[in-house]
Every structure is written in C-alpha cells, then in structure tokens.
Amino acid sequence: MGTLSTDPGNTARYFNTSAFKAVPINSSGVMLRPGTLGRNVLIGPGIVGWNLSLVKNFAITERYKVEFRAETFNLANHPFFSNPNGDIFAGNFGQINGTQLSSERQMQFALKLKF
Secondary structure (H helix, E strand, C coil), X not given: CCCCCECCCCCCCCECHHHCCCCCECCCCCXXXXXXXXXXXXXXXXXXXXXXXXXXXXXXXXXXXXXXXXEEECCCCCCCEXXXXXXXXXXXXXXXXXXXXCCCCEEEEEEEEEC
8 A cells, every 4th residue: 555645736646546445345235344544534625715805985975975896706716626536436536627616716896885
C-alpha cells in the first residue's frame, strides 16, 4: 500500500489511488469483511474566493438619497473544484471531473431610493 499524499494541482489523480484496495465480495455480492478505512481520511480541494462590494451614497435633496451598490462574488474567477470520485469500482476513481455549481464569477448591481 502507498501513501495518501495529494497532488492538488492534478485533477486527473487527486490522491494516490494505489493506496486503496476493494473489500473482497462473494458471489452473492456481499462483503466478506468490513473495510478498514477510517472516516474523513480524504479531504477534497479547498475553496479560496475573493468577494468585493462597493457602495456609494448620493444626496439628491435633503430628503431624497440614492444608494448605488456593486457586488462581485469570486472576483478572480478561480474555479471551485468538486470532490474527487470516491467510488473504487469506477473508472475515474480519484479524479476530479468538474466544478461546483455557480462557482463562476457573479456580479450584481443595486440602486436604492431612500426617502
């Protein structure tokens, strides 16, 4: 058995897949013994994101004010990778095959009238 060292830059082999072995199964599909892998042994890729918010208030009159707001989520547009495939019987075991939903850069603008 090998080590579980990760290679975060490699989505084709995020962890050492040769360090794992399937539990023996009988002809009925029942495991002959329990597995020995502990909980939370593998950790998926982390998320690093920068958000930016800009707010500007304008006084139209003494009574009326307008607030303009611009917000950006994931400013650098860095991909948030999903977890690697943990199914030992799959052909893509240990591979990261996508990104998390809605992880691309998002921008929103708002205009508020205060009176």
